[in-house]
Amino acid sequence: MKADQALPQEQAPASGAVQARGQARSQWAQEVLALARRWWIELLRERLNLLFSLLQPAIWLVFFGAGVERAMDAEVIGTADYMGFMLAGIITFTIVGNGVSGAMPLLWDKETGYLDRLMSMPIARSSVIVSRFVFQVAQQSAQILLVVLVAYALGVRIATGPLGLLVILVAAALLTMSVTAAFSALAYAVPQHGTFFAIAGFVSLPLLFMSNAFVPLHAMPAWMQVVARVNPLTYAIEAMRTLVLDGWALRVASSLAVLTLAAALCLAAGTQQFRKQTGERVQRR
Amino acid sequence: MSAVIEAVGLRKVFGDQVAVAALDLRIERGEVFGLLGPNGAGKTTTIRMLTTLLAPTAGVARVCGFDVATHPSEVRRRIGYVMQTVAYRGLLSGRECVEIEASLYHLPRRDVRRRAHEVLDAVGLLPHADRRWTTYSGGMKKRLDLACGLLHAPEVLVLDEPSLGLDVQSRHKVWEYVRDRQAGGATILLATNYLDEADRLCNRVAIIDHGGVVVSGSPAELKRSVSADVMQVATGDPERLRQVITPEPWVKEIVGGDSGDLHVYVEDASVALPAVMRLALAQDIKLERVTYSQPSLDDVFLLHTGRELREVEVAS
Numbered sequence: 001m002k003a004d005q006a007l008p009q010e011q012a013p014a015s016g017a018v019q020a021r022g023q024a025r026s027q028w029a030q031e032v033l034a035l036a037r038r039w040w041i042e043l044l045r046e047r048l049n050l051l052f053s054l055l056q057p058a059i060w061l062v063f064f065g066a067g068v069e070r071a072m073d074a075e076v077i078g079t080a081d082y083m084g085f086m087l088a089g090i091i092t093f094t095i096v097g098n099g100v101s102g103a104m105p106l107l108w109d110k111e112t113g114y115l116d117r118l119m120s121m122p123i124a125r126s127s128v129i130v131s132r133f134v135f136q137v138a139q140q141s142a143q144i145l146l147v148v149l150v151a152y153a154l155g156v157r158i159a160t161g162p163l164g165l166l167v168i169l170v171a172a173a174l175l176t177m178s179v180t181a182a183f184s185a186l187a188y189a190v191p192q193h194g195t196f197f198a199i200a201g202f203v204s205l206p207l208l209f210m211s212n213a214f215v216p217l218h219a220m221p222a223w224m225q226v227v228a229r230v231n232p233l234t235y236a237i238e239a240m241r242t243l244v245l246d247g248w249a250l251r252v253a254s255s256l257a258v259l260t261l262a263a264a265l266c267l268a269a270g271t272q273q274f275r276k277q278t279g280e281r282v283q284r285r
Numbered sequence: 286m287s288a289v290i291e292a293v294g295l296r297k298v299f300g301d302q303v304a305v306a307a308l309d310l311r312i313e314r315g316e317v318f319g320l321l322g323p324n325g326a327g328k329t330t331t332i333r334m335l336t337t338l339l340a341p342t343a344g345v346a347r348v349c350g351f352d353v354a355t356h357p358s359e360v361r362r363r364i365g366y367v368m369q370t371v372a373y374r375g376l377l378s379g380r381e382c383v384e385i386e387a388s389l390y391h392l393p394r395r396d397v398r399r400r401a402h403e404v405l406d407a408v409g410l411l412p413h414a415d416r417r418w419t420t421y422s423g424g425m426k427k428r429l430d431l432a433c434g435l436l437h438a439p440e441v442l443v444l445d446e447p448s449l450g451l452d453v454q455s456r457h458k459v460w461e462y463v464r465d466r467q468a469g470g471a472t473i474l475l476a477t478n479y480l481d482e483a484d485r486l487c488n489r490v491a492i493i494d495h496g497g498v499v500v501s502g503s504p505a506e507l508k509r510s511v512s513a514d515v516m517q518v519a520t521g522d523p524e525r526l527r528q529v530i531t532p533e534p535w536v537k538e539i540v541g542g543d544s545g546d547l548h549v550y551v552e553d554a555s556v557a558l559p560a561v562m563r564l565a566l567a568q569d570i571k572l573e574r575v576t577y578s579q580p581s582l583d584d585v586f587l588l589h590t591g592r593e594l595r596e597v598e599v600a601s
Binding site: 027030031033034035037038041042045046108109112113114116117118119120121122123 | 333336337338358361362364366368370372373374375376377381385386388389390391394430433
């Protein structure tokens with residue numbers, strides 16, 4: 001029977017450690033792309049989900065911006081351009097929302113047992129989370145471009161121009177890595193999906209309110225400033241807001257550095273949690 | 286012969302519950318090996334350890350010579366695991382599911398399409414390959430999982446109750462699949478609750494209960510070890526009948542079934558049958574029904590676990 005024929009041995013035996021590492025890396029890329037293809041197909045077939053998730057941040061900006069703008073004191077927020085001020089907050093809000101909804105497929109895989117099938121395959125433990133991350137960054141970049149376009153129509157001009165927009169996407173991607181890893185870890189750690197939604201719902205809003213998303217840091221009570229300072233959201237917002245309102249500043253670089261650190265920590269913690277929950281304690285790959 | 290799967294003193298404890306006590310297994314190359322036992326006997330836990338999904342608490346298990354605890358990646362490359370529950374595949378088509386998994390097994394990109402085509406053909410799903418998974422029947426979903434188990438042409442196939450809940454036609458397709466794979470040289474570990482399935486497909490079986498192997502051997506050997514014949518005697522007073530016939534020389538063993546029937550293991554039913562009736566008549570014990578049969582794996586199971594498999598299933 002054809003299906004039983006041995007496959008052609010496509011990989012020559014690795015002659016050195018370098019070659020073996022190269023092969024492991026290309027296999028890892030293949031795994032991540034294959035899994036991302038799965039997420040991508042699913043998204044395209046869920047048209048309504050696609051439509052609403054793309055439009056959501058733009059709609060938030062319009063309703064929130066238009067409504068709250070008048071209640072805001074330009075002295076406190078430091079600019080008369082409230083839409084411009086809010087843009088970073090809305091983008092961050094979207095990232096947190098995506099983090100929660102982005103962990104859902106992992107939750108389903110776990111509960112329906114497909115995760116076991118994946119774990120019985122010779123794939124790297126990190127590729128599942130990383131594929132989610134790659135997918136989310138792509139989806140979210142589209143959302144961000146759309147909301148920036150809407151903001152442009154409403155008169156918001158990004159002070160640093162197209163290059164600044166690119167850096168905004170980078171900052172968003174870094175924060176996404178932290179948020180995706182954290183919520184994925186939560187999805188794997190909880191006993192069942194009800195617990196996940198309870199915790200995710202409980203955490204999301206305070207995470208936003210304990211940042212400078214809606215109110216600048218200097219307008220907060222002292223204790224809240226302390227909390228906001230250890231919240232990675234604050235740094236993403238600071239970087240994006242500076243790029244939108246002020247222009248290039250050293251603050252942007254330092255914020256990106258903090259975001260990189262937070263992403264590395266969350267990814268390490270997320271992968272570690274994933275390994276623990278999937279009973280993988282032995283092998284690195 | 287070389288053992289493809291070997292377990293020595295395999296043990297798994299969850300909290301204070303012992304799921305697998307001290308399990309020994311030896312499965313040779315090219316065999317179809319059946320793992321029989323009621324739900325909760327430790328079949329799935331054993332399989333999850335052999336497929337590297339669970340780390341053993343104690344003991345050693347090797348698949349194709351690789352220790353599942355220290356070389357899980359090597360083991361995963363060599364096994365095709367088909368889970369008991371059908372894998373959820375959302376909005377994808379059958380072909381997309383298979384192609385994605387082919388990439389996860391690191392097949393070179395140029396081979397992914399061809400290989401997906403081959404395995405879909407092997408399970409007869411080619412005509413439905415481009416339909417969405419959600420439109421598949423239960424049997425088709427199962428066959429898709431079975432196809433995915435073949436993608437990397439594994440040396441070992443691990444099938445956890447592959448025909449559970451399927452209709453007769455789909456069960457026959459599963460059996461065909463197992464026979465084809467064996468003919469192709471694969472070693473197959475098959476967990477099942479259906480003794481007829483084990484009888485048909487397996488070269489050897491192990492009956493496990495309470496987390497350990499109770500007895501193992503070929504189905505023919507096991508049935509021979511039970512006895513030549515089994516009589517099922519239904520009576521209103523099984524206890525008295527048991528007392529009356531126990532001393533008789535032709536009785537090898539008497540086991541009470543859960544339904545109240547006595548299962549009397551005898552050398553030759555044609556001699557024992559009239560003797561039972563004569564004794565019952567003399568002692569005024571009313572017999573409701575007396576039948577006899579060649580021993581089945583059901584009888585083997587009953588003899589070694591003291592329970593009928595079907596009763597246990599219903600109870601659990």
